[in-house]
Amino acid sequence: MGTSSSLDHALFSRGERLILDNCRLLDGLQPIVEKAAVVVHEGKIAYAGSARDLPEKLRAGGTAVDLTGLLVMPGLIDCHAHLVYNGFRNLEEVNRCSIEIATLNGMLNAQKVIAAGYTTIRDVGTIGNVAVTLRDAIAEKRIPGPRIVASGQVICSTAGVGDTLPPHWSASHGFGSMVDGPIEMRKEIRRQIRNGVDNIKLAASGVEVGPYAYTWMTTFSQEEVTVAIEEAHRWGRSVAVHAQSYDSVKFSLRAGADTVEHGTRLDEESIRMFKETTSILVPTLCTLYSVLELGAKLNLMRKHREEMAVNEPLWLKSTKMAHDAGIPIAAGGDLGNRYPHGTNARELEFLVRAGLQPLEAIRAATSVAALAIKRQETIGTLKPDKVADLLIVDGDPLRDIAVLQDQSRLVAVVQAGELAAGRLAQREPAARAAMPGVSRDSAAAARVT
Numbered sequence: 031m032g033t034s035s036s037l038d039h040a041l042f043s044r045g046e047r048l049i050l051d052n053c054r055l056l057d058g059l060q061p062i063v064e065k066a067a068v069v070v071h072e073g074k075i076a077y078a079g080s081a082r083d084l085p086e087k088l089r090a091g092g093t094a095v096d097l098t099g100l101l102v103m104p105g106l107i108d109c110h111a112h113l114v115y116n117g118f119r120n121l122e123e124v125n126r127c128s129i130e131i132a133t134l135n136g137m138l139n140a141q142k143v144i145a146a147g148y149t150t151i152r153d154v155g156t157i158g159n160v161a162v163t164l165r166d167a168i169a170e171k172r173i174p175g176p177r178i179v180a181s182g183q184v185i186c187s188t189a190g191v192g193d194t195l196p197p198h199w200s201a202s203h204g205f206g207s208m209v210d211g212p213i214e215m216r217k218e219i220r221r222q223i224r225n226g227v228d229n230i231k232l233a234a235s236g237v238e239v240g241p242y243a244y245t246w247m248t249t250f251s252q253e254e255v256t257v258a259i260e261e262a263h264r265w266g267r268s269v270a271v272h273a274q275s276y277d278s279v280k281f282s283l284r285a286g287a288d289t290v291e292h293g294t295r296l297d298e299e300s301i302r303m304f305k306e307t308t309s310i311l312v313p314t315l316c317t318l319y320s321v322l323e324l325g326a327k328l329n330l331m332r333k334h335r336e337e338m339a340v341n342e343p344l345w346l347k348s349t350k351m352a353h354d355a356g357i358p359i360a361a362g363g364d365l366g367n368r369y370p371h372g373t374n375a376r377e378l379e380f381l382v383r384a385g386l387q388p389l390e391a392i393r394a395a396t397s398v399a400a401l402a403i404k405r406q407e408t409i410g411t412l413k414p415d416k417v418a419d420l421l422i423v424d425g426d427p428l429r430d431i432a433v434l435q436d437q438s439r440l441v442a443v444v445q446a447g448e449l450a451a452g453r454l455a456q457r458e459p460a461a462r463a464a465m466p467g468v469s470r471d472s473a474a475a476a477r478v479t
Contacts, residue, residue, distance in 0.1 A: 037095055037422070037442065042449040047071040047092035050422070051081060056103040058396035058411035061389060062428060068102050070418045073447035078102075078412040100441060101426065103392070104412055105149025105419030106434070107399035108176075108374050109312050110270075110291055110362025113139045113164060114157050114205075118367050120239050120331050121191065124157070125204040132157040136164045140175025142372035145451040147440050149419040150177040152362070152403045154231045154270050154291065155184040157205050162226045174450065177419075179403045181231040182222040183207040184272070185215070185258065189242040190249040191233035191272060206233070212257040219261045229403075230262040232271045232287075234278035238321070238337035239330075245274035245294055245337055248281070256285040268404050270312070274341075276300065283307055289360065289402050292317065294341050296348035304357045310402040312362040313349045315380035318342060320368035328368060349384045359386065360402035361395040375434040378427075388428045418447040422454075 041048055048070045055066030057078055067084045069077040069092065077088050113136035118124045127135070136156075143151060153161035165178035184191055186206045209218045219230055234250045236243025243249050250258075255271070255278075262269045263286065271282040274294035282290050283303040289310045296304075304311070318338060325335040352359060363369070363377040381391040400410025408417050422441040425433035433439050443451035 037097075037454055041093060041095065042070075042442075042444060042447065047076065047088070049084075049089060049092045049094040050097050050102055051094045053097035053422075054099075054101045054426075055079070055412070056101055056392065056428070057413065058104040058393060062101070062426075066102070068412060068420070070420075070444070070447050073418055075412050075414055075416050075418050075420075077414060097422065099424075101421075101423040102412070103421050103423060103427075104396040104410060105421055105443065105445065106147050106375065106395045107361070107403065107410065108143070108148050108151040108363055108365075108377075108395070109154075109289065109360045109399050109402050110314050110364045111143070111151040111153050111374075112155050112364065112366055113143075113151075113153055113178075113371070114160055115139075115366025115371070117370075119328060120241075120334065121205060121237070122241065124367075125206070127157055129158040129160065132160050133163065136160050137167075137173050137175075139366060139371040140164060140168065140173065140178075142370070143374060144174055144176050144443060144445070145437060146372045146374050147421050147434060147437075147443050147451075148176050148374050149443065149445045149450070150179070150400075150403070150405065150409055152179040152181070152229060152270070154181050154229065154362075155205060156180075156182065158183070159225045159227075165228075166226075177409075177445070179228045179405070180226070181229045181270070182225055182227045184231045184233050185209055185218055185222075186233035187249045187254075191237045191240055191243070209254075212253055215254055215257050216261050219258060219265070219267075223262075223265050223267060228267065230258065230267050230269045232258050232269060232282075234271050234273050234281055235275040237272070237274065238341065239334050241333075244333075245341060246276075248275045248277040250278070250281070252281045252284065255281040255287075259285040259287055283309055288404070291362070292345075293348050293352065294345045296351055301351055301355045301357065304352065305355060310358045310360050310398065311349075311352050312360050312402065313345070313352075313381070313384070314362050314364040314377070315345070315349065315384060316363045316365060316369055316377050318345050319376075319380055320365075324368045330368075346384055349381075353385050353390075358398050358401070359390075359394050360399045361391070362399075372437075373435065375432075378431050378434060382431050388431045391431055392427060418444060420444045422452070 055063040067081040114132040116135040161180035168175040236247040268288040321338040
């Protein structure tokens with residue numbers, strides 16, 4: 031067995047068995063295991079557990095690194111991302127952004143997200159088809175970034191979330207795709223599937239940052255929501271529903287939505303419906319707190335700030351009701367327009383503030399998040415045969431969840447067994463920064479699905 035007294039970036043690129051020894055293990059499910067070992071081989075986890083129980087056949091022939099005092103945990107997952115967001119004050123500004131600028135924004139923001147320890151995100155609304163393009167470019171190792179579960183444009187009604195420009199303007203490739211009625215709904219979902227999306231994003235209620243519909247308004251009928259989810263599921267795609275009104279949540283749950291985004295208004299009936307389904311709540315508390323903290327400084331719309339003042343107690347009550355009822359909660363930051371990309375872990379702080387225990391908040395960004403985006407078989411926990419997405423952290427997030435916001439405490443961000451970011455990556459030779467392209471076929475074979 032080879033030995034190494036300290037971590038070296040080259041250890042993650044040799045392809046040999048790497049033993050992260052004497053670490054503290056947080057596997058995404060259970061409390062911390064002290065004096066643990068994690069074995070990484072060919073991009074996957076070969077072992078994660080007590081060091082004393084590590085089979086000799088795995089220890090023999092591997093290179094061991096002593097990680098005494100450091101924590102090893104799964105790479106984080108953000109279930110509600112918009113990589114094209116870049117300081118826009120409202121959705122009209124988003125719609126005014128060109129596809130070219132949106133693509134550049136997405137490339138730069140993807141680098142910030144991976145540097146923050148997020149190895150996977152679900153992009154739930156983009157301009158044109160930018161999220162799919164970024165997904166493929168990252169999978170092919172042409173640009174650095176998190177693994178992406180990609181959506182297309184947000185599907186909304188006339189006067190809904192994405193309908194922000196003056197009536198005489200057209201934005202066919204903007205942030206929202208407006209449909210009305212079940213026939214248009216089916217056609218739009220099939221169009222997005224043809225464009226290669228993994229997930230459908232449906233906006234069933236208004237939004238505080240839009241000009242027409244308020245968050246208490248429901249902008250799609252039950253029939254439209256049902257048709258959308260039925261059609262997407264028939265094609266094997268998941269559905270995330272923007273739902274801030276009482277009825278939009280119920281319409282979504284009744285139709286079998288995979289995730290309910292925001293969930294600003296929940297009541298006893300919707301909690302009961304949640305418990306009768308497999309749907310997962312993504313509260314996006316950063317959406318709320320970023321406006322409360324920065325609304326005046328950023329000169330946000332009056333409607334935006336006033337609605338959030340009304341929504342604050344409703345949003346926090348709904349999150350608490352869901353948590354108390356045992357509804358699965360996944361983390362999603364909805365970042366980029368107020369809190370910048372790369373501060374994704376603030377969502378975990380806010381989940382703890384809302385009543386989750388630190389371990390529950392970490393699960394929300396690991397094991398539960400993987401379930402929410404339908405990738406639980408491959409990522410989200412450190413278990414044998416899963417993809418080796420992991421963080422090596424100098425600190426204890428169970429004592430202080432804010433540790434995960436401090437990038438200086440991220441010793442290494444490892445994606446599929448390769449060093450992607452962290453303090454260790456910053457010491458790499460500059461030559462490694464120029465990554466060769468790989469073929470589409472080989473990238474597709476490596477992509478986690």
